[in-house]
Ligand SMILES: [Fe+2]
């Protein structure tokens with residue numbers, strides 16, 4: 001099976017792409033806000049929801065990998081490869097906690113707060129980029145040694161873990177879909193029930209995530 005049609009790799013890459021794009025938005029926007037004199041309250045509210053959703057999703061993504069994915073990978077990959085993945089997660093956890101502390105602080109935020117948040121997001125980005133590349137390579141390697149059923153089972157289990165742990169669907173699902181565009185959004189959407197992506201996200205949930213709109217790709 002080509003990894004282009006591997007459900008495990010499609011799922012991991014889709015979430016990674018959405019998280020990468022979102023983290024870059026957090027880095028850029030927080031720097032910009034930090035350099036502005038006054039930030040509109042509505043924009044801050046949207047940014048906070050966007051940043052909180054990012055943090056919740058990244059936590060759930062890592063927990064799912066550690067509790068389900070890595071356990072599976074340990075029986076396939078070398079101990080050295082696994083130590084590297086574990087350590088990368090640990091380094092990112094520290095940066096993620098720093099970012100969460102900034103995001104949880106009551107608004108309005110002074111310029112120094114925005115710039116502190118910017119530094120925390122930028123430091124997370126450094127760890128994230130190195131980890132993302134390594135993890136995708138290891139996943140492709142491991143997946144090639146799994147049976148089709150194993151891949152499908154693990155992809156499903158990771159997905160269900162994410163749904164149960166990443167926070168309210170009305171924030172998380174649009175966050176994932178609209179941090180992707182074109183073929184990436186299509187591939188991720190194809191893994192979701194039509195009722196969710198075709199009815200809930202564009203209509204019923206719209207009011208719940210609209211405030212994040214300035215930071216998302218257009219519908
Ligand atoms: Fe990952």
Ligand SMILES: [Fe+2]
Pocket residue numbers: 062065089131135
């Ligand atoms: Fe990871």
